[in-house]
Amino acid sequence: MSELSERVAIVTGGASGIGAASARLLQDAGATVVVADIQEAKDGVGRFVTHDVTSEASWKALLADVLEREGRLDIVVNNAGVSGGTGNVETTTVEEWQRVQAINSEGVFLGCKYAIEGMKKTGPRKPECKGSIVNISSIAGLISGAGPLAYTASKGAVRLLTKSVALHCAEKKYAIRCNSVHPGGVDTAIFNPLWQAVGHEQGKAFIGARHPIGRMAEPPEVGEVVLWLASDRSSFVTGAEIVADGGITSGLMRRLPLAAP
Amino acid sequence: MPRLENKVVLVSGGASGIGAATARLVLREGGKAVIADRDEEKGRALANELGASALFLPLDVTHEADWQKAVTGTVEKFGGLHGLLNAAGVGAGGDIESCTLQDYRRVNDINSLGTFLGCKAVIPAMKQSGGGSIVNISSVLGLRGAPYAAAYCASKGAVRLFTKHVALHCAQMKYNIRCNSVHPGYIETPMIEGRLSQTIGNMSGRQWLEELHPIGRLGQADEVANMILFLLSHESSFSTGVEFVCDGGLTA
Ligand SMILES: NC(=O)c1ccc[n+]([C@@H]2O[C@H](COP(=O)([O-])OP(=O)(O)OC[C@H]3O[C@@H](n4cnc5c(N)ncnc54)[C@H](O)[C@@H]3O)[C@@H](O)[C@H]2O)c1
Numbered sequence: 001m002s003e004l005s006e007r008v009a010i011v012t013g014g015a016s017g018i019g020a021a022s023a024r025l026l027q028d029a030g031a032t033v034v035v036a037d038i039q040e041a042k043d044g045v046g047r048f049v050t051h052d053v054t055s056e057a058s059w060k061a062l063l064a065d066v067l068e069r070e071g072r073l074d075i076v077v078n079n080a081g082v083s084g085g086t087g088n089v090e091t092t093t094v095e096e097w098q099r100v101q102a103i104n105s106e107g108v109f110l111g112c113k114y115a116i117e118g119m120k121k122t123g124p125r126k127p128e129c130k131g132s133i134v135n136i137s138s139i140a141g142l143i144s145g146a147g148p149l150a151y152t153a154s155k156g157a158v159r160l161l162t163k164s165v166a167l168h169c170a171e172k173k174y175a176i177r178c179n180s181v182h183p184g185g186v187d188t189a190i191f192n193p194l195w196q197a198v199g200h201e202q203g204k205a206f207i208g209a210r211h212p213i214g215r216m217a218e219p220p221e222v223g224e225v226v227l228w229l230a231s232d233r234s235s236f237v238t239g240a241e242i243v244a245d246g247g248i249t250s251g252l253m254r255r256l257p258l259a260a261p
Numbered sequence: 262m263p264r265l266e267n268k269v270v271l272v273s274g275g276a277s278g279i280g281a282a283t284a285r286l287v288l289r290e291g292g293k294a295v296i297a298d299r300d301e302e303k304g305r306a307l308a309n310e311l312g313a314s315a316l317f318l319p320l321d322v323t324h325e326a327d328w329q330k331a332v333t334g335t336v337e338k339f340g341g342l343h344g345l346l347n348a349a350g351v352g353a354g355g356d357i358e359s360c361t362l363q364d365y366r367r368v369n370d371i372n373s374l375g376t377f378l379g380c381k382a383v384i385p386a387m388k389q390s391g392g393g394s395i396v397n398i399s400s401v402l403g404l405r406g407a408p409y410a411a412a413y414c415a416s417k418g419a420v421r422l423f424t425k426h427v428a429l430h431c432a433q434m435k436y437n438i439r440c441n442s443v444h445p446g447y448i449e450t451p452m453i454e455g456r457l458s459q460t461i462g463n464m465s466g467r468q469w470l471e472e473l474h475p476i477g478r479l480g481q482a483d484e485v486a487n488m489i490l491f492l493l494s495h496e497s498s499f500s501t502g503v504e505f506v507c508d509g510g511l512t513a
């Protein structure tokens with residue numbers, strides 16, 4: 001029996017990048033995976049459900065559907081996110097701020113809320129719920145380049161929301177853990193504007209050079225962290241910030257005018 | 262020499278608690294204070310009490326147009342703008358299960374969007390005044406989680422991080438504007454009155470909160486205001502983008 005067999009996982013934003021890699025790794029570890037995204041997944045990991053993380057109605061429908069079809073819920077990876085442009089404090093408009101918070105912050109809030117609801121309903125079917133909620137924050141939730149303001153704020157919100165959720169579940173004895181992941185630069189579609197501007201290889205080298213280990217991550221390198229947090233291997237870890245950033249936040253970062261998410 | 266001589270400081274949430282204590286201190290140190298708050302009655306009363314070096318302006322921090330008026334009104338009255346304290350805020354309970362999307366938005370709009378709009382609105386006037394200092398009030402709940410305050414934690418985490426953004430943006434643009442966050446523990450202000458009178462287990466809310474703090478008591482608004490004064494003044498001229506904790510050892 002594989003490690004996560006009989007566990008059901010929802011991965012938001014699972015159609016691309018970190019979410020897609022996480023979905024594949026969770027599936028390889030035996031989990032039944034539901035990919036929930038506004039855009040259709042191309043490589044067909046798990047079951048795809050059209051889902052907008054900003055809509056509470058969409059969360060209700062998704063949860064009902066998963067409990068009906070897959071019959072339980074053990075893992076939720078709140079990964080859907082957008083970089084939201086490069087606006088700084090002077091140029092960011094209220095509309096842009098609200099759009100980014102709606103996806104990156106409210107989307108994760110709703111994801112945690114409905115994860116708990118679903119995980120509590122899980123059972124009495126075996127195995128017992130050993131729920132894990134994994135929220136994708138960013139190094140932008142730990143430090144800030146003078147880069148995208150709305151993104152930075154949203155990832156700071158996810159970092160602290162995660163701790164509140166972790167403590168709430170611990171206090172209620174729910175057997176649900178909740179942690180945040182803080183990746184450095186990962187080669188995904190979130191950088192498409194940069195790839196289009198300077199070319200993929202050049203852009204990748206440029207951002208890679210800002211990391212002490214000299215390169216960007218590939219999506220499965222973050223997926224492995226998600227898998228570890230989703231599994232019982234991290235059973236004593238809750239409310240924690242897991243950083244996978246090629247060393248970028250360990251030392252003094254050289255800040256270039258163009259900031260990465 | 263007074264520490265804020267002729268400095269003009271705009272205080273959102275200046276009608277009460279930490280904001281009001283800071284406004285008083287600004288005047289004592291030779292500065293001018295604009296008390297900007299949505300509570301007109303309390304705000305006007307305080308400005309009247311403080312006299313000619315204080316001014317009340319109505320402000321709802323969630324409205325961008327209000328911020329424009331507050332900044333214009335400040336510069337018209339006192340001729341410049343050197344300091345901003347973003348103190349307007351609401352405390353809100355509610356764990357992740359009971360907090361509705363509406364609650365989440367309301368708290369984040371005031372505490373987080375409101376602080377963003379404040380930073381954005383003052384930058385042009387501060388540049389014209391030769392630079393300045395922005396102080397954003399986050400909380401210990403922007404450093405640590407609380408099981409009972411999902412929306413509040415998120416809003417204060419957001420403030421903690423975009424403070425760093427504002428600091429770096431202004432440094433990069435050579436605006437001579439610094440920006441830091443302050444993280445108070447539980448401070449005896451109207452915000453926590455409700456919590457003090459609760460009963461938690463066999464303890465009063467007050468005892469429960471006092472015992473959270475290693476130094477065994479709640480903080481006073483003046484104690485936070487003193488830290489804010491340091492950040493508003495030139496004394497802190499090499500500090501920007503950092504977290505100043507004032508919590509009686511709570512997060513130590
Ligand atoms: N790539 C990086 O360098 C990096 C670094 C740190 C953090 N992150 C975070 O990792 C997460 C995943 O990003 P990625 O790099 O894989 O980007 P990506 O663009 O490849 O994938 C994001 C996915 O989220 C989906 N999505 C967007 N809005 C949605 C919504 N409202 N509802 C449902 N799905 C939605 C998109 O359709 C897309 O499939 C994001 O939260 C991002 O902020 C990425």
Ligand SMILES: NC(=O)c1ccc[n+]([C@@H]2O[C@H](COP(=O)([O-])OP(=O)(O)OC[C@H]3O[C@@H](n4cnc5c(N)ncnc54)[C@H](O)[C@@H]3O)[C@@H](O)[C@H]2O)c1
Pocket residue numbers: 273274275276277278279280297298299300320321322323347348349350351352371372375398399400401444445446447448449450451452453
């Ligand atoms: N008291 C504490 O224990 C504590 C601890 C940590 C952080 N804080 C933070 O300190 C700041 C000040 O809080 P306080 O304790 O002095 O509380 P307070 O309730 O005494 O004062 C808050 C003030 O903000 C004003 N306000 C609220 N919403 C507003 C809006 N939309 N527009 C304009 N004004 C608005 C209120 O009218 C009030 O005058 C808040 O950001 C709060 O989150 C307080």
